Amino acid sequence: MIDIETHRVIDLIPSRDCEEVVKWLKSYPNLHVVSRDGSITYKKTITISHPKAIQVSDRFHILKNLTSYCKDYLMKYFKAKVIIDIETKMEVINTTTKSTIQNKKLTLEEKITKAIQLLDDGLGKSQICRQLNMDIRVFNKLLAMNNYERSAYLKSSLQISHEKKGERKLELIATVRDRHNNKYSIRAIARNLSMACEAVTKYLDETVSAINGNYGVKRKSILDPFLEEINKLIDKGFTSSEIGNLIRLNGYNGSDITIRHYIDRLKKSNHEIYINNKTSHCTAELVERTKLLKLLYNPIIKVKGLSIETLNKVNEKYPRYKEIIDLVSEFRTILKSKAITKINKWMEQACSLNNKFINSFIHGITRDITAVKNAIIYDYNNGLAEGSVNKLKVIKRIMYRRNSFDMLYKKLLWLEKNRKIN
Numbered sequence: 001m002i003d004i005e006t007h008r009v010i011d012l013i014p015s016r017d018c019e020e021v022v023k024w025l026k027s028y029p030n031l032h033v034v035s036r037d038g039s040i041t042y043k044k045t046i047t048i049s050h051p052k053a054i055q056v057s058d059r060f061h062i063l064k065n066l067t068s069y070c071k072d073y074l075m076k077y078f079k080a081k082v083i084i085d086i087e088t089k090m091e092v093i094n095t096t097t098k099s100t101i102q103n104k105k106l107t108l109e110e111k112i113t114k115a116i117q118l119l120d121d122g123l124g125k126s127q128i129c130r131q132l133n134m135d136i137r138v139f140n141k142l143l144a145m146n147n148y149e150r151s152a153y154l155k156s157s158l159q160i161s162h163e164k165k166g167e168r169k170l171e172l173i174a175t176v177r178d179r180h181n182n183k184y185s186i187r188a189i190a191r192n193l194s195m196a197c198e199a200v201t202k203y204l205d206e207t208v209s210a211i212n213g214n215y216g217v218k219r220k221s222i223l224d225p226f227l228e229e230i231n232k233l234i235d236k237g238f239t240s241s242e243i244g245n246l247i248r249l250n251g252y253n254g255s256d257i258t259i260r261h262y263i264d265r266l267k268k269s270n271h272e273i274y275i276n277n278k279t280s281h282c283t284a285e286l287v288e289r290t291k292l293l294k295l296l297y298n299p300i301i302k303v304k305g306l307s308i309e310t311l312n313k314v315n316e317k318y319p320r321y322k323e324i325i326d327l328v329s330e331f332r333t334i335l336k337s338k339a340i341t342k343i344n345k346w347m348e349q350a351c352s353l354n355n356k357f358i359n360s361f362i363h364g365i366t367r368d369i370t371a372v373k374n375a376i377i378y379d380y381n382n383g384l385a386e387g388s389v390n391k392l393k394v395i396k397r398i399m400y401r402r403n404s405f406d407m408l409y410k411k412l413l414w415l416e417k418n419r420k421i422n
Contacts, residue, residue, distance in 0.1 A: 002384045004033070008416045009388050014405045018045055025049035035380040037061045038368055057371035058382035059335050066331060066361050067296045070324050073357040074293060076237045077320060082292065084285040084313045106132070109154045112142045119143075176203040222254040223262055234263060235320060236355050287314060295325050323353060340376045 001010045013024045018041060025031065026049045035056045036042045046055055106114070111132045118128045129136045142150055155163075172193070179189050186204075190197045202208055223230065226247045233243045240260040244252070291306045292314065300311060315322040327350055334342050347366075350358050365372045375381075395412060396403060 001028075002388050004035075004380065004384070007384055008419065009392075009412060012392075012409060012412070016041065021045040022049045033378070033380060035382050035385070036371075037382060038065070038364065038371075040367060043368055043371065054374060054378070055371040056374045056378050056380045057368055059375050060382065060386075062365065062372060062375060063332065063335065065364065066328060069357040069361045070296055070328055071293055073237050073355060074289070074296075074321065074324060077235075077318075078289045078292065080289050082287045082289055082314065082318070084287060084310065084317060107154075108138075112139070112150070112154070115139060116143075173203045173208065176200055180204055221258075222252070223258060226250065226252055230259065230262065234266070236353075238356060242356070285310065285313075292321065296328055324355075324358075327353070327358070335376060338376055340373055343373060343376060 001012065002008065003010050011024075011028075013021065015021065021042075022045045025045060031050050031053050033054045033056065034046050034050070035058060036046070037058050038061055043055060046053060111134055115128050115132055115134065118131070119125070123131075125136055125139060128134070129139055142153070145153060175193065176189055176195075179192070180186070180200075184192075186197055186200045189195070190200045193200075229247060229250070230243055233246060238246070240263055241256045244254075244256040244259050287306070287310060291303055294303045294306075295311075300306060300308060327346075330346060330349075333339070334346060347362055350362055392408075392412060395415075396408060399408065399411075
């Protein structure tokens with residue numbers, strides 16, 4: 001406990017137990033204003049012992065909590081290097097990069113077909129491989145093969161397996177039809193070939209094919225109806241389990257692992273965009289995340305290596321970042337200008353972002369809103385207490401292993417009593 005007038009330590013207690021702190025505070029009946037941090041325990045003890053005392057939450061701790069929550073969110077929102085395209089104002093990849101990404105989605109068979117066409121058009125091998133995202137050694141190997149060898153080489157294990165299954169099915173269809181032509185009944189064919197009668201009847205149909213009708217058709221994902229909502233939640237920093245809980249309210253009945261796999265594919269896709277920008281010599285600027293985080297604490301003129309022009313590009317490309325920085329800046333202005341009438345509107349604006357990190361901060365100050373508003377109105381703060389705690393720790397370290405609370409208590413108060421006030 002520090003006196004606001006004299007700046008001296010008055011007393012200290014070796015406990016944070018509610019009952020003991022209440023008893024301790026009641027021994028000082030003349031307390032009218034108490035500056036403290038955001039601890040709900042201290043709020044409770046002061047309210048019990050001095051219900052009429054004005055409680056002031058420390059501005060430094062309030063602002064520190066806000067910036068910590070915002071930093072945690074931005075650490076997830078940004079990678080270590082933030083990509084900015086200098087040539088375009090929006091997140092647009094240049095034509096070369098677009099072509100590279102599209103070519104990356106081609107199969108190897110489609111790539112070699114396109115490569116041969118480009119080779120006939122007079123393009124060099126290195127240029128073709130760079131454009132189609134191919135290894136030049138694979139290109140040379142395929143180029144040396146004839147059509148039959150190339151076709152066999154390009155078949156995947158899935159295609160080979162599918163072809164073998166198709167061949168076996170064709171043989172079975174031929175056997176069924178041959179026996180039926182030899183006057184076997186459907187029941188007899190089914191019994192001899194260990195098949196269902198329905199399958200035999202189906203194979204006797206001239207329009208039936210050995211190829212499955214769903215082969216090569218991409219199946220619909222269980223996530224498809226919820227992708228727009230999932231993307232918004234990812235942008236706000238929600239984890240896969242949290243996203244799963246939210247979209248289940250709208251009818252999703254899948255697992256969290258499916259959502260996690262989607263998020264991983266999305267991150268991989270974004271990483272490929274960055275790599276393609278880098279390898280295709282796209283004119284792009286990289287901004288360090290640490291520089292952008294510094295704007296939570298300092299104005300841009302105090303951040304080295306970050307220009308207003310670059311910041312404008314970041315704000316335009318990542319509007320969520322601008323919202324966070326503006327929110328912190330406005331809160332700092334409210335504290336400095338003592339604009340108590342604006343705090344409720346600011347809280348509404350912060351809640352409208354629907355960001356779980358910001359919501360945690362809002363929940364915290366709402367529980368202690370009276371003390372927070374007093375922090376805006378009054379000039380009292382916890383600076384004296386923080387400085388005295390620092391002094392206390394220095395004395396404690398000096399007395400290491402020769403210390404007890406009673407000795408520390410007497411030494412600190414003796415030093416405070418004999419300290420001259422500037």
